[in-house]
């Protein structure tokens with residue numbers, strides 16, 4: 001077994017050595033700084049920062065979304081009375097006492113980690129950054145589509161299709177334009193739970209200035225372990241106009257974010273097209289990241305072709321029955337694999353980085369390792385390597401912790417064990433994958449081992 005710090009550090013192609021070395025040095029420096037910082041920080045510091053950030057987010061949201069204040073108050077009340085109580089009584093108690101996060105838990109990536117990776121827990125840069133942004137200066141694809149009018153037309157068609165919604169594989173067929181609600185629980189207006197600078201995605205996404213995450217309420221999935229359940233399942237968030245949604249992107253760009261990162265976006269894809277068109281007219285020019293569960297339809301993905309610059313799809317499961325039982329996804333494996341093939345068709349296996357190591361285009365597949373092998377990790381990784389390409393970048397995550405409905409679940413009611421993550425890393429190598437990131441195994445992940 002090779003040391004974990006070397007696991008994904010594969011040799012670079014000779015043709016890209018010079019550029020890659022520069023990028024690698026830069027990335028490693030950041031990782032080193034980040035690791036040192038992590039060592040120096042205590043868990044309570046991280047929690048404190050997170051809580052302050054959340055308070056700030058919450059306050060600014062309330063100010064900017066006064067029209068929806070009543071909705072927000074109602075949602076907050078529900079969260080305070082139900083979700084937060086469970087968090088308080090379980091996970092957060094283990095942190096060592098309640099914090100502000102009890103009332104407004106920082107949303108986490110839905111895979112689990114839709115949002116929050118433990119601070120800077122990703123290690124090691126991709127082994128093969130491809131080439132820098134260059135000559136002529138790189139420009140995201142949506143800008144061309146905006147200028148030609150195609151983006152507006154795609155948005156128009158996509159929004160009209162909400163009259164009989166089949167955006168995701170659930171195919172509810174409800175009229176979301178006239179009050180109908182399907183399994184995702186949302187209608188025609190975007191509902192946004194938070195938007196902020198996020199420093200803890202994979203290094204090419206968060207870079208040095210953070211990723212501009214926008215978290216949508218509702219979800220096409222029903223993950224029993226969802227760490228963002230107040231948002232995804234209880235609908236916490238504010239209804240906003242397309243214009244306000246566009247302003248959020250511009251605000252994040254103004255704060256220096258490397259990209260706009262749409263988190264759990266599937267059920268709002270038409271609204272995203274419309275808002276990006278508005279924002280592009282006002283100067284939006286940074287890459288768009290599509291951070292999805294991977295439960296997608298091909299038509300929906302094709303409508304996003306050339307609009308999304310960086311795809312962050314999950315590959316959650318290798319078994320349909322498990323996917324249905326734990327996450328409520330019907331036919332997940334077939335839909336997920338078809339989606340991954342389509343994304344691969346659009347962007348291939350090259351992750352295009354600029355000279356500073358920040359991603360401009362490509363795909364990173366995320367896989368969250370679950371206890372008891374429930375995610376089918378080895379099979380998922382083998383499929384990616386054999387069906388797509390061994391050069392596809394894979395982010396292998398260890399940050400699962402029990403939340404929502406699985407606190408007392410015999411299998412899912414605990415974090416993964418070190419040996420389970422080690423087995424996942426072995427599976428990565430056995431599959432022949434060449435690029436990716438591991439997470440530094442954090443036994444607590446902010447929580448004590450159950």
Ligand code: SF4
Pocket residue numbers: 165166167168169170171172173174181182183184185219220266267
């Ligand atoms: S996006 Fe929502 S309403 Fe539309 S098909 Fe999916 S779950 Fe149903």
